[in-house]
Amino acid sequence: MSRIAPAHVYASRIDRVRAEMKATGVDALILSVGHDLPYLTGYHAMPLERLTLLIVPREGMPMLVIPRLEAPRVVPVPGVFETVPWDETDDPVALAHGLLGGASCVAVGDQMWSRFLVDLISHRPSTRWARSVTVTAPLRTRKDQAEIDALTAAAAAADRVAAQLHAGQIPLVGRTEAQVSADISARLIAEGHDKVNFAIVAAGENAASPHHHPGDRVIKRGEIVLCDFGGTMNGYCSDITRCVHTGEIPEDIARAYEVLKRAQAAGVAAGRVGLPCEEVDAVTREVIADAGYGQWFVHRTGHGIGMEEHEDPYMVSGNTEPIAAGHAYSVEPGIYVAGTWGMRLEDLVVATDSGPRALNHADHDLIVVDC
Amino acid sequence: MSRIAPAHVYASRIDRVRAEMKATGVDALILSVGHDLPYLTGYHAMPLERLTLLIVPREGMPMLVIPRLEAPRVVPVPGVFETVPWDETDDPVALAHGLLGGASCVAVGDQMWSRFLVDLISHRPSTRWARSVTVTAPLRTRKDQAEIDALTAAAAAADRVAAQLHAGQIPLVGRTEAQVSADISARLIAEGHDKVNFAIVAAGENAASPHHHPGDRVIKRGEIVLCDFGGTMNGYCSDITRCVHTGEIPEDIARAYEVLKRAQAAGVAAGRVGLPCEEVDAVTREVIADAGYGQWFVHRTGHGIGMEEHEDPYMVSGNTEPIAAGHAYSVEPGIYVAGTWGMRLEDLVVATDSGPRALNHADHDLIVVDC
Numbered sequence: 001m002s003r004i005a006p007a008h009v010y011a012s013r014i015d016r017v018r019a020e021m022k023a024t025g026v027d028a029l030i031l032s033v034g035h036d037l038p039y040l041t042g043y044h045a046m047p048l049e050r051l052t053l054l055i056v057p058r059e060g061m062p063m064l065v066i067p068r069l070e071a072p073r074v075v076p077v078p079g080v081f082e083t084v085p086w087d088e089t090d091d092p093v094a095l096a097h098g099l100l101g102g103a104s105c106v107a108v109g110d111q112m113w114s115r116f117l118v119d120l121i122s123h124r125p126s127t128r129w130a131r132s133v134t135v136t137a138p139l140r141t142r143k144d145q146a147e148i149d150a151l152t153a154a155a156a157a158a159d160r161v162a163a164q165l166h167a168g169q170i171p172l173v174g175r176t177e178a179q180v181s182a183d184i185s186a187r188l189i190a191e192g193h194d195k196v197n198f199a200i201v202a203a204g205e206n207a208a209s210p211h212h213h214p215g216d217r218v219i220k221r222g223e224i225v226l227c228d229f230g231g232t233m234n235g236y237c238s239d240i241t242r243c244v245h246t247g248e249i250p251e252d253i254a255r256a257y258e259v260l261k262r263a264q265a266a267g268v269a270a271g272r273v274g275l276p277c278e279e280v281d282a283v284t285r286e287v288i289a290d291a292g293y294g295q296w297f298v299h300r301t302g303h304g305i306g307m308e309e310h311e312d313p314y315m316v317s318g319n320t321e322p323i324a325a326g327h328a329y330s331v332e333p334g335i336y337v338a339g340t341w342g343m344r345l346e347d348l349v350v351a352t353d354s355g356p357r358a359l360n361h362a363d364h365d366l367i368v369v370d371c
Numbered sequence: 372m373s374r375i376a377p378a379h380v381y382a383s384r385i386d387r388v389r390a391e392m393k394a395t396g397v398d399a400l401i402l403s404v405g406h407d408l409p410y411l412t413g414y415h416a417m418p419l420e421r422l423t424l425l426i427v428p429r430e431g432m433p434m435l436v437i438p439r440l441e442a443p444r445v446v447p448v449p450g451v452f453e454t455v456p457w458d459e460t461d462d463p464v465a466l467a468h469g470l471l472g473g474a475s476c477v478a479v480g481d482q483m484w485s486r487f488l489v490d491l492i493s494h495r496p497s498t499r500w501a502r503s504v505t506v507t508a509p510l511r512t513r514k515d516q517a518e519i520d521a522l523t524a525a526a527a528a529a530d531r532v533a534a535q536l537h538a539g540q541i542p543l544v545g546r547t548e549a550q551v552s553a554d555i556s557a558r559l560i561a562e563g564h565d566k567v568n569f570a571i572v573a574a575g576e577n578a579a580s581p582h583h584h585p586g587d588r589v590i591k592r593g594e595i596v597l598c599d600f601g602g603t604m605n606g607y608c609s610d611i612t613r614c615v616h617t618g619e620i621p622e623d624i625a626r627a628y629e630v631l632k633r634a635q636a637a638g639v640a641a642g643r644v645g646l647p648c649e650e651v652d653a654v655t656r657e658v659i660a661d662a663g664y665g666q667w668f669v670h671r672t673g674h675g676i677g678m679e680e681h682e683d684p685y686m687v688s689g690n691t692e693p694i695a696a697g698h699a700y701s702v703e704p705g706i707y708v709a710g711t712w713g714m715r716l717e718d719l720v721v722a723t724d725s726g727p728r729a730l731n732h733a734d735h736d737l738i739v740v741d742c
Contacts, residue, residue, distance in 0.1 A: 046582065049481075049674075049681050069670045072580035072709075088671045089688050110420075110486040114479045117488055118500045129489045209443035211417060299440045300459045303420075310420050317460050338443075 004042040005146070010080045013040050013139060014062060020135035021058050027103035029056040029135060030096070034111030035307040036136045038235070041081055043074055051092040051116055054081065055099050065096055097123040107132045137312045141304060142326035148350055150236035151306070151328055155348050155359035157191040158230060158238035162362035165227060165244060168371045173221050173246050177201040177214035184229050193231035193238065197309050200228040207243070207342035210299055210334060221370070222247035224341050230309060237309045239330055240360050241346035244369040256293060256335050257343055257366040263287035264345040264364070267301055267315075267331040271349050271356035277319040277329075284333040285317075293335045302330040305348060327351040328359075375413040376517070381451045384411050384510060385433060391506035392429050398474035400427040400503060401467070405482030406678040407507045409606070412452055414445055422463040422487055425452065426470050436467055468494040478503045508683045512675060513697035519721055521607035522677070522699055526719050526730035528562040529601060529609035533733035536598060536615060539742045544592050544617050548572040548585035555600050564602035564609065568680050571599040578614070578713035581670055581705060592741070593618035595712050601680060608680045610701055611731050612717035615740040627664060627706050628714055628737040634658035635716040635735070638672055638686075638702040642720050642727035648690040648700075655704040656688075664706045673701040676719060698722040699730075 017040065021029060031037040031054040033045045041064065045052035050067040061082050066074065068085040076083070084099070086092045093116060100106060107130040108117060117129070143151065161184060164170055170183050178201075185196040202212035203219045207226040219225060223246055230239035245253070267284035281301040288297045302315035305328050313321050315329055332346030347360035388411065392400060402408040402425040404416045412435065416423035421438040432453050437445065439456040447454070455470070457463045464487060471477060478501040479488060488500070514522065532555060535541055541554050549572075556567040573583035574590045578597040590596055594617055601610035616624070638655035652672040659668045673686035676699050684692050686700055703717030718731035 069581040073582060073584060088669075108485045108489055110484055112485040113481055114483040114485055114488045115481040115502050115504075117485045118479055118502050121492075121500055129492055131486050131489050133486075210440040211444060213444060298459075 004075050004077075007077045007080055010041055010077050014056065014080060016139050017056065017135050018058060020138055021056075021107070024130075024134050025105055026107045026130055026135055027058055027105050028100055029107045029132060030054065030100070030112070031056070031109040031132060032112040032116065034109045035311070036109050036132050036140070039136065039140055039307060041077060046070060047113075049115075051086075051096070053092070053096050053112075053116070055096060057101075057103070063099055065092055065099070067092075093119040093123065096120065100124070104128060105130060107135055133312060140306060141312050142324055143306060143328050143350065144326070147236060147306060148326070148328070150234050151238075151348065151350065152359055154193070154231070154233040154236050154238035155240070157193060157233055158188065158240045159360055159362045160191045161187045161229065162227075162240055162242050162360075165242060166363050166367045166369065168369050171371055172219045172225055172244070172369055173371060175219055177203055177206065177217050177219065180219065180225075180227075181214040184227060185231075188229060188231045188238075193233045196229070196231040197237065198228070198230060200226065202226045202342065204341060205339050208336040208338050208340060210336060210342070210344070219246060224253060224343060224366075225369075226342060226344060228344060228346065235307055237305050237307070239305055239309055239346065239348060240362065241332055241344045242362060243343045243345070244367050247368065247370055249366060249368065253341060253343070254366070259288060259291040259293060260333060260335055260343055260345050261364055263333045264331055264347070267333060268347060268349055268356055268358050271323055271327075271329075271331070271351050273325050273351055273353055274322050277313045277315050277321050277323055278317050280315040280323075280329075280331060281317050284331065288333060288335065296335045296337055297333055298336055299334065302332055304329045323351045325351055325353045375446050375448075378448045378451055381412055381448050385427065385451060387510050388427065388506050389429060391509055392427075392478070395501075395505050396476055397478045397501055397506055398429055398476050399471055400478045400506060401425065401471075401483070402427070402480040402503060403483040403487065405480045406682070407480050407503050407511070410507065410511055410678060412448060417441060420486075422457075422467070424463070424467050424483075424487070426467060428472075428474070434470055436463055436470070438463075464490040464494065467491065471495070475499060476501060478506055504683060511677060512683050513695055514677060514699050514721070515697070518607060518677060519697070519699070521605050522719065522721065523730055525564065525602070525604040525607050525609035526611070528564060528604055529559065529611045530731055530733045531562045532558045532600065533598075533611055533613045533731075536613060537734050537738045537740065539740050542742055543590045543596055543615070543740060544742060546590055548574055548577065548588050548590065551590065551596075551598075552585040555598060559600060559602045559609075564604045567600070567602040568608065569599070569601060571597065573597045573713065575712060576710050579707040579709050579711060581707060581713070581715070590617060595624060595714060595737075596740075597713060597715060599715065599717065606678055608676050608678070610676055610680055610717065610719060611733065612703055612715045613733060614714045614716070615738050618739065618741055620737060620739065624712060624714070625737070630659060630662040630664060631704060631706055631714055631716050632735055634704045635702055635718070638704060639718060639720055639727055639729050642694055642698075642700075642702070642722050644696050644722055644724055645693050648684045648686050648692050648694055649688050651686040651694075651700075651702060652688050655702065659704060659706065667706045667708055668704055669707055670705065673703055675700045694722045696722055696724050
């Protein structure tokens with residue numbers, strides 16, 4: 001769970017989101033599951049079939065439509081929103097429709113379950129629908145100092161787990177990927193995370209699948225092991241990738257890793273305020289392509305991070321949005337030789353007016369962990 | 372992760388869902404995050420900003436639109452679906468729009484992120500949108516034998532954890548709710564669950580909040596502790612609630628608990644094929660209301676369960692759907708005295724032609740656990 005911020009933080013965010021609504025012609029914002037809701041109120045909706053919905057009209061008090069049995073979970077933030085509880089036999093979508101009144105353009109939280117939007121559409125066939133990021137991303141992408149502090153603390157905790165991996169404190173050889181994943185997860189919690197979001201452990205040929213699900217594959221001696229893990233600590237996310245090698249490193253892997261390391265460092269250094277986000281992607285891709293590995297770098301270079309593991313801004317070709325002070329994002333190029341091996345190296349970065357500041361400092365080398 | 376079933380299971384489900392599509396005038400079904408997708412293909416979409424979308428047209432091969440970097444995660448099911456990978460700089464919504472062709476009524480997976488529906492609407496302003504349950508619930512609510520076996524095994528594992536609670540093997544007094552929640556979670560995994568979905572531990576006055584989030588509240592001697600926990604095992608969910616008391620039980624709590632126990636047993640017994648689902652709710656509510664506690668039973672009696680913790684059918688006033696053989700659902704009345712104490716008692720039940728079969732058998736009494 002995220003900490004509840006002082007009421008004036010939420011009040012100020014709602015003021016700013018309303019300014020964005022006015023500028024973009026959005027009459028009402030509706031938020032449910034996802035992170036825009038806690039960003040504006042401190043409250044996380046339960047991901048269940050009972051609708052929780054914050055309605056932010058352009059003027060007047062925001063209303064949190066909530067199942068009555070979940071109302072005791074809400075920490076009230078006076079002056080910021082009111083709760084509108086509904087009972088088990090009420091129709092919460094009809095209730096929300098009524099509260100939306102004559103709004104003709106409604107922005108919808110990205111992760112709200114589609115079932116509620118489908119039902120709302122049947123009540124309001126002529127409403128125009130927009131994505132909530134239209135009005136929330138301009139705020140959420142620019143982290144304030146408290147948010148940067150939280151990201152920094154989470155990154156330091158993830159770094160400590162990476163250091164344990166490098167130091168050979170996490171046994172690899174003879175264990176399954178799933179066992180190592182569980183071990184890393186437990187260590188993220190021990191280092192202060194409230195929740196583990198993922199702990200990819202991919203050995204040998206499995207490392208060539210960027211989103212591999214750790215399974216029963218036993219880690220052997222003499223192979224690369226890709227570990228990509230992160231969680232949530234005080235409401236903000238960590239995300240780090242390090243690869244280790246369980247024995248002597250073959251020359252082809254060593255050569256590719258040197259390229260990867262150079263590419264990643266160049267990507268971190270490229271994050272200057274005012275440059276387009278896609279520039280960070282172009283820089284890492286150029287290093288990897290120049291070395292002849294271009295066809296094996298199959299994903300974008302990075303994603304924004306904050307309350308969510310993946311959020312705006314994305315470091316991807318085509319994203320011309322300028323990097324701004326307070327943008328927090330990953331830089332994580334990879335090289336994947338299908339069926340053979342894969343590697344990725346990832347740090348988080350915060351853009352500042354005096355240049356990019358990396359949040360992760362765990363050793364960037366391909367360390368041999370012979371245990 | 373759920374096990375992958377034989378290909379003919381998925382082929383048969385897709386045939387049946389298509390029959391429902393024809394009967395209800397749905398031209399195409401689109402599924403992303405949520406459980407309809409694994410029910411029809413064995414594949415779980417990653418809950419991320421990169422779109423995964425199964426498109427089931429009324430005729431022709433279903434197509435799984437998937438980020439290329441996640442394609443290696445897919446276990447192919449020949450003859451059931453084809454994959455359509457998209458690259459990082461492609462627009463997957465435009466791709467899906469093209470594949471949908473002239474479909475005029477499209478059913479949308481309940482939990483698909485709204486951002487994708489909002490974007491699809493802008494491509495197809497005159498499409499009619501429906502909920503996927505229109506065509507999938509008739510299949511998914513009637514569990515087949517393999518599904519009932521999986522629910523039975525998960526319930527038995529949850530029962531074993533409840534027995535450990537009753538036997539005093541889970542220390543309560545002096546620990547925080549969060550610590551006990553973590554202990555119960557670890558035991559669910561130790562008993563065979565792949566994943567813990569929730570472990571509510573609510574002591575004393577916190578038990579009056581039905582969806583309480585376990586926190587730093589230290590459990591004291593002489594109070595009620597409500598434990599409601601469940602997870603996923605081989606793709607199917609468990610869900611059980613038992614209350615214990617850390618010391619001598621005061622008379623008001625003992626009296627209320629006897630009513631609760633009678634109400635819950637009556638609700639289990641009421642689950643006869645052909646009766647409306649709301650009858651189960653009416654039966655538990657009547658027992659509780661007759662004893663004078665009606666105002667404190669603030670939620671429906673139960674929910675369907677299967678691949679999801681909460682799914683159709685719901686045991687709630689207003690749901691006139693007849694109970695059918697293979698329906699699996701919870702029976703979980705509660706009594707909540709705000710600010711003072713709360714209690715709930717929950718078993719899972721499968722409806723059969725020869726009557727309701729309870730899946731949980733842990734002791735139904737309010738056991739004193741003085742540790």
